[in-house]
Amino acid sequence: MTDLVTFGETMALFAARRTGPLRFARDFDLGLGGAESNVAIGVSRLGHDVTWVGRVGDDEFGELIASTLRAERVDARAIPDPDAPTGLMIKGRRTADLIDVRYYRKDSAGSRLSPADLDPALIAGARALHVSAITPALSPSARAAVRHAIDAARAAGVLVSLDVNYRKALWTREEAGAWLRSVIADVDVVFATEDEARLIADTDDPDDPVALAKALGPRHVLLKFGARGAMELSDDQVRHAEPYKVTEVDPVGAGDAFAAGWLADWLAGADPDRRLRTACAAGAFAVTSQGDWESLPRRADLDLLRPTSEGVSR
Amino acid sequence: MTDLVTFGETMALFAARRTGPLRFARDFDLGLGGAESNVAIGVSRLGHDVTWVGRVGDDEFGELIASTLRAERVDARAIPDPDAPTGLMIKGRRTADLIDVRYYRKDSAGSRLSPADLDPALIAGARALHVSAITPALSPSARAAVRHAIDAARAAGVLVSLDVNYRKALWTREEAGAWLRSVIADVDVVFATEDEARLIADTDDPDDPVALAKALGPRHVLLKFGARGAMELSDDQVRHAEPYKVTEVDPVGAGDAFAAGWLADWLAGADPDRRLRTACAAGAFAVTSQGDWESLPRRADLDLLRPTSEGVSR
C-alpha cells in the first residue's frame, strides 16, 4: 500500500559549478532531476509512502535514478528500457540570476512511458495521484499514460493532483492549453503560476489571482507567486501565504517542493492553514542549496525556517 | 615573556563545501578551530605575544593544530596526549543561513586538560589571561584548570578575560549559569551576547542592555549584538559601536575575533573608543571568508573595512 503514486521522466543531470556561459563551465556535478520524482522525494521525506513509476535506460544513469529514489525511501519502479537511453539535463547559469537548462530527452527511455507501465490497481490502492503536464508533452504514449492514470484514479475515488509545469521547449502554449483544458475537470488539485493558470482559465480579469483561481475549476487551486508567496483557493476560501525569507542558491525545484509539502499535509490530514504553510516552507528549503531536491525538508526540519510574518492569512 | 595566555580545546575541523543536508555535502576541507586558539591567532596577528596551551592527540590532527598555531606566531604548547585522539568538528550549512556543527570531542585529548598543564609562572608572567566558558563544560579536570588559571592570574594581578561562549551541546543553561556566577567576581573583562549575559546577571530589566551590563559586574563588559553592533560598559561609561557592513561568508569565529580585537588593543593601551572599533573590525573580518580564523586582520588590514557610520558613539 502506498499513499501517493506519481510517474514521469527523471533524467541524469549535469550541473555546472560556475556561473557564466556554459562553454566556460568546465566542472560539472552529476545528479538527477525530474518534476515528479522531486515531488516523490519531498512527500517521502515528510513521512508518507510514495511510489514513483518511470522508464529509464538500461545504463548507469538509469541505475543512478533508481538507487537514489530507493535511498530516499521512494518505492521506485524504474522500468529499464533496453532500446533507449536515460534522458539528460544540462543545467548552468548564464548569470547568477538566469538559469540555463538544456535537455537530451528526445526518444529517451523516460519519454517512452506508456499506459501499460501504470498498473491501475497500484493507483486504485493509493490515496492520491500526482501528475505534471510535462509528461503529456513527451510523446503520444506518455500522454496516453497520463490520461490512463487519471481515469484509474477517478474510477477509484483517488485524489488527482496536477502541476502545470509548462515547458516551452516541449510544446507551444496552444498545445499545452488544449491538453490542460481536456483534463482539468478530472483534477482535484492544481498547482500553477499565474501565467500557467492563464493557459487554462477563461476569465475577464486574468490579472486578479482570485478570479483566475476561481476560473480554473478544481476544488483546490494553488497559485504560486515566487518570492511573493502563494495563494490557495480551497472550497471557496482564499488563503494567502507569506514567503519565507531565505538566501536563494538554486531556484530549480521550488515548485515541486511546494506541491510535495501541500500533498504531504493533505495526506496527513493537516488543517488547511498549516498545509499551505508547509507547502511554502518546503518550497523555501528547495532553493537553499544546489540540486533540485537534495535540500527538501523532513518534518523535523520545517521549524528551522520562519516565514517573514505570521505565514498564512485569510 | 608573553602578553596573553589562553588555553582550551582546539579541534580538527571538516568543513563542508556545499550548502544542504550534510549527507549530501561530499566535499570537505580540513582545517582546525577552537574558541581560544582563534583568539590567540587574532591577538598575535595584531602584534602581541600569545601563548596557547592545550592537549592534542599524538596524531596528525594534533600536529596540524600545533603547526598551524606556530605558523601564526602563537607560542603553542600543544601537549600530546598518548591516550586520547584530537577532537573533531564537522561543520556544514543546512541552508545558507543555518550553520550545522557537530562534535566528536567526548573523551578527546583536548577535554583532558588539567590544572597541572597550566604553569602558574607562565600566567603570572603575562599581562592578561583569556578563558572561555567552553572549557569548564568539557570535563571536571578542565573545569579545575580554568579555576586554577584564574586564581593564578588574580594572585599576580593579571587581567582576567572571559568569553561566555555558551554551548548547549555541552551543558544546560542552569549548569553554565552556576559555573559562570561562581567565577564572575574574579573576572575583569567579560564578552557575551545579551542572551549569554542573562545566564549570569540578575536584573529587573533583562531586555535593557545597559542594565544587563551593569548587573554583570566586571570592570569591562562587552555585549555583542551580531549584525547590530556592540556595546561596551567600562568604568561606568557606555559606548555603542556601529557594525561594519561586509558580505558574510561564514559567521563562525566572529565572537572570538571581537574578543581578540579588544584584547589586542587593551594590550596596546589604545584609547577605549579605538579599542571597541578594533574589536568590531576584527569581528567583521572574521565573517568574510570560510574558516573560523583565516581571515583575521593584521594591523595594516584594519583600515580596509569601514564601519557603517562613524563607528563608536557615547
Next chain:
Amino acid sequence: MTDLVTFGETMALFAARRTGPLRFARDFDLGLGGAESNVAIGVSRLGHDVTWVGRVGDDEFGELIASTLRAERVDARAIPDPDAPTGLMIKGRRTADLIDVRYYRKDSAGSRLSPADLDPALIAGARALHVSAITPALSPSARAAVRHAIDAARAAGVLVSLDVNYRKALWTREEAGAWLRSVIADVDVVFATEDEARLIADTDDPDDPVALAKALGPRHVLLKFGARGAMELSDDQVRHAEPYKVTEVDPVGAGDAFAAGWLADWLAGADPDRRLRTACAAGAFAVTSQGDWESLPRRADLDLLRPTSEGVSR
C-alpha cells in the same frame, strides 16, 4: 525472506584525496564504510537479498548509511541510537603504498549493538549469516550480539560465515585469538589471511597454507594471499586461484569483496571452481577505484576482468 543476514558497525568515512601526511590532505570526500555492510552490498549486487543490521547515530551520518544501503537494495535495519553518534573513519595514504586509517568509534552508536537488536527469527529465516571478528572487539554487548547470532544460526541450520578481519587498533592478538577459538567450531566458512589464520590454528607447520587451513577446522576455509591470489579448502579439496591483474587504486575493501563473491556464489549454488573465481574477481574489482565498496561488481560485470591464467587449479 532474505538470503543473507549480516550486522556490524558502519561508519561515515572521510577519505583524503591526496597522498601524503594526513595534515596536508586538505580535501576529503565523504562516504561510508564497514566490513559487513561492504559484504552486504557485494552480495546484493550479485543478485541476492541481504539484510544488514546495525546501530547508527540519530544524525546525518546515520541517515547517510541507511540511505546508501537502501540505494544498494540492502534491507538496511539501521537502528538510530539517540544517545551516541555515528562512528567515523578517516582514511588517507602516507605514501601511495601505505594506507592510513583512523577511527572515531569509541562509544559510537555502532559499537552499542546488543543481542536484542538481532531478531533470531530474522536469522532463522535466512540461508546464511555473515559476521566479522571486528564486532566482538567493539564492546561487550556487541560481542554478545555475535554469539547470540551464531547460536540462532546454528539452531536453525543456517550457514555461519566468519571473516577474521583482525584490527590491531581494537584488541590484541591474544584477545582476538581467544575469541576466535571460542567460536570457530560453530563456523561453516572462514575467511582469513595466513597471518589471521595463525591467530586461531595450532599447527606444526604454520607457513604451509594447506596445513594451516586444515588446522582451522571449518568445512570451508578461504585463505587470501593478496596480490598472489587465494586458496580454498572445502570438503578436503584444495583449490588455488590465480589473482586478477588490475591497476590498484585503493586496496581497502578487497577482503570484504572476496567474501561477498564467495557467499553470493554459495547462495547461487555455483560449482566450487566458479565460486572461488567469483570471489577473486569481486576482490579485484574492489581495488580498482577509491571507496571501499563503490566498484563492487554486478553479475554482468564479472566478465570484464580476466584472471592472469585459467583462474582456478586443483
Next chain:
Amino acid sequence: MTDLVTFGETMALFAARRTGPLRFARDFDLGLGGAESNVAIGVSRLGHDVTWVGRVGDDEFGELIASTLRAERVDARAIPDPDAPTGLMIKGRRTADLIDVRYYRKDSAGSRLSPADLDPALIAGARALHVSAITPALSPSARAAVRHAIDAARAAGVLVSLDVNYRKALWTREEAGAWLRSVIADVDVVFATEDEARLIADTDDPDDPVALAKALGPRHVLLKFGARGAMELSDDQVRHAEPYKVTEVDPVGAGDAFAAGWLADWLAGADPDRRLRTACAAGAFAVTSQGDWESLPRRADLDLLRPTSEGVSR
C-alpha cells in the same frame, strides 16, 4: 580589413577560488586578462572584426593568450618574445568586497611592446583605435608605441578611443596625469571614472560630473559611476544611464566591457541612447561571473538583462 585595432599587455591570470588572505587560497584557476584584450573580445562578441596586437613570452602562457583570443574570433597578433616571459596576474579577494590583484609583469614580454610592433597600415585600415593608459606606464617603448598608434590613427582619420584605467601600482597620479594631458587633444572618445577624469581635467567644480566631462575635451566623454550607472557627454548632449541590477560575482573587467559595448555600437552606427545602454549592459554582464571577460555578451544576450528603469534619460 578590421573594424577595430587595439593593443597592450595581456597576462596569464591565476585567480583564487576562495575569499580570504591570498596565502590561504590554495586553489587557483588559470586564465588570462588584459584591459585591451578584454575590449577586443567584447567587441568581437558583439559582431565586429577586431585585431589585437601584443607581445607574449615564447611559452605556454603566451600560447594560452594567443589561442584564447583566436577562439574568440579576435585576429590575435601575439608576437612571441624570445627574451622575456609572459606577465602574470594573481587575483584574489581579501574579503568578498575587496579584490586583491598582484602583477609579475616587470620586464615581461608584454611590457616590451614598441612602435615597430604596430603597423601604421593596419591602423589606417581600421575604423577605430582603442588604447588604454596602462600601456604607457609599462615601459618607454610601450609609451612610444601608444603615441605612434594615435598618430597613425589621427593621420588616417580613424576614431581614437582611450580608457584611462589608472593603475597606481604602475605610476603616480602626477605621471599619469602628465601623460594623459599630453594625448587628450588627440582623443575622440575617453572612458573614465570621475576620479580618473580628475587626473586630466582642470575645472572649478570637480564634483560636478557634467562640468568634469566638459573639461575633459574629447567629442565623446563617458563617465562611469560603478553601481550608480554612467553618463555620456557627446556633442554637448548629456545622457544618464541607469545601472543594470545583477548579482555581482567579480567586478574586474566591467570597465573594459563598458568600453567594448560602446565601441561596438559606435561601429554599428547605433543611435546614442542605445549605444549607451549597450555599454551598460555589457558592463553588467562582466560582473556576473568569475573571469575578466568570459561572461561578455553576444548581441542575442543583451536582452537577457534589464536596466533598473527605462535605461537612458537625457
Next chain:
Amino acid sequence: MTDLVTFGETMALFAARRTGPLRFARDFDLGLGGAESNVAIGVSRLGHDVTWVGRVGDDEFGELIASTLRAERVDARAIPDPDAPTGLMIKGRRTADLIDVRYYRKDSAGSRLSPADLDPALIAGARALHVSAITPALSPSARAAVRHAIDAARAAGVLVSLDVNYRKALWTREEAGAWLRSVIADVDVVFATEDEARLIADTDDPDDPVALAKALGPRHVLLKFGARGAMELSDDQVRHAEPYKVTEVDPVGAGDAFAAGWLADWLAGADPDRRLRTACAAGAFAVTSQGDWESLPRRADLDLLRPTSEGVSR
C-alpha cells in the same frame, strides 16, 4: 588554401574525474572530442593548414567546438544546425583499465552532415582528405557526404586517407565491412588495427600482419598494435615501429594522433622512416594526459619522448 580537409561529428564530452561505476563519478570535466577533429588538431599542431567541416547545434556546445578548433588554428567550418543539438559523449572508467564511453548523438546536429556541406572546390584545393568510417555510420546523408568527398578528392588527385575506427555502437561488423569494401579501392592511406583490417581484407592468413596489410590494397597501409607498436606497408616495403614507453593516463585519441602524425609528415614530405616514427610519437603523447587531443605534440615536442629502441626497423 588548406593542406588537409577533414570532416565528421565532434561532440561535447563529459569526462568523469574518478575511476569506478559512472553513477559514482559525480565530478565531470567538460571538453570535446571527435575522431576527425582530433586529427585536425594534431596536424595543425605539427605545422600544417587544416580545414575541418562539421555540423554543430546552435548552442553553447556548438560554440565550444568551434572556438576550441579556432584556438588550435584549425579552419573550423562548424555549421550551426538550428534543428538539432550538438551530440554528447560521456566518458568514464569502470576500472583503471576499462574505458566506458556512451553517446547522445542520435539525430544530433553532427549526424545530419550531408554532401551539400562539403564544397568540392575546398577539397580539390587541398593536398589530402581524411575521413573516418565513423561518419558513414551516423546517417544516410552523412554516408553520402563521405562518398561525395572521396569522389571530389579522387577527381582532383588529392590523397584520400581513411581511418577505419570501427564503432560497434553504431553499426554491425557486417554493415561496416560492406561499406569499407565499397570505398577501399578509392583510398590511398588506410589506418586500422588488425581486427579492423579483418573487416575489409580477404586473406588466408588473417593473423599475419603483413598478409593482412597486403590484402587491404591501398598504397599506404598502417596497422596499429597498441602498446606493441605499429607497422607500415608502403609501396611494398614493410616497416616496423617500436612503441614509445610512456605512463598511460588515457588511451582515447591515440589512433587519431597516430593518423595525424603520419599525415603531417606526409604533407611535410618527410622520409618514410621518420614519418612512421612521428606517427608513433604523436600516438604516445595522446595517452599521456586526460582528454582526447589536449596533449598532442607540436614539432618541438616530438623529441621529448624516446622510443623504446631505435624506433623503426625494416
Next chain:
Amino acid sequence: MTDLVTFGETMALFAARRTGPLRFARDFDLGLGGAESNVAIGVSRLGHDVTWVGRVGDDEFGELIASTLRAERVDARAIPDPDAPTGLMIKGRRTADLIDVRYYRKDSAGSRLSPADLDPALIAGARALHVSAITPALSPSARAAVRHAIDAARAAGVLVSLDVNYRKALWTREEAGAWLRSVIADVDVVFATEDEARLIADTDDPDDPVALAKALGPRHVLLKFGARGAMELSDDQVRHAEPYKVTEVDPVGAGDAFAAGWLADWLAGADPDRRLRTACAAGAFAVTSQGDWESLPRRADLDLLRPTSEGVSR
C-alpha cells in the same frame, strides 16, 4: 643555538593538478618550494634545530613562506624586502614523466640576498652550514653571500655542506663549473649527481663513480643515481646504497630530502651506514606525494619504507 644554518631563495609555487601542456592545466595548488628550505624542513622533521635565512617580498607569498617554515619548526629569518616581490615557480607535467618548471624570479626578493643578511655569529654558533649552488647563480650579491657564509663557517670550524643542484635556466655549465671549482676546497660535504660531479671533477675516467668521487675532493662525497640508489665516499671508504622501492608521485625535492637525511644523521652522530640509509629513505619519501617537501619523514616514519635489499653495502 641552532644545529644547522642554511639560506637561499624560496618561492611561492603554483603546481598544476593535471598532466598535459600547462595551458590546459586550469587547476593549480598554491604551495612553496626552495632547495635550501626543503633541506631545512627535512632536517627539522628529523629532530634538529635549523635556521633558514632568505629574502621574501613584503607580500602574501612572503608571509606564506615564513609561516610555513615556522609551522615546520624552522627558525625562519624571512627578511621582507620592500622593493621586490617574492619569486614564483610554476610546476606542471608535460607528460606523467616530464616535469615542466618555470620561474618568475628575476629581480625577486629572494635573489637580492646579500652578505649583510647573514650574521657570521649565527653561522659560527651552528654545527653545520648548508648551501646550494643555486644561490650563486641568482645575483652577484647572492653569490657574495654564499662566499661570505662559507668563510664564516670555515673560520669557526663549522661543517660546510654543498648541494650542486645545477640549474641550466640560471647559468651555463661553464659558469657553474668555474664557481664550483672556486669553492670546492672549502667544502666538507658535497651532494651531486654524476653529471653534476663532472662540472667540478677533473678525472680520466668520468664514467667511474668512484674515480669521479675521489676527484671531487671533499671529505664526504655523495653521488646520487636516482632510481638506482646512491654512493658515498667518506674518509676513503665507499658505500653503496640500494634504492627504496616506492610509487613515485612527484620526483621534485628528492635530492633535497637526501641531503636533509644525511645531514640530520651527521648531526645525530649516526654511524655512516645508517646515515646513508636515512638519506635514501628521506629521498624515497620525497617522491611519494605531490609537493616538494610535504611528505618528508619524521624519525618515526623512517621505518615505514623498506629498501629493496639490505640497504647499504661496502
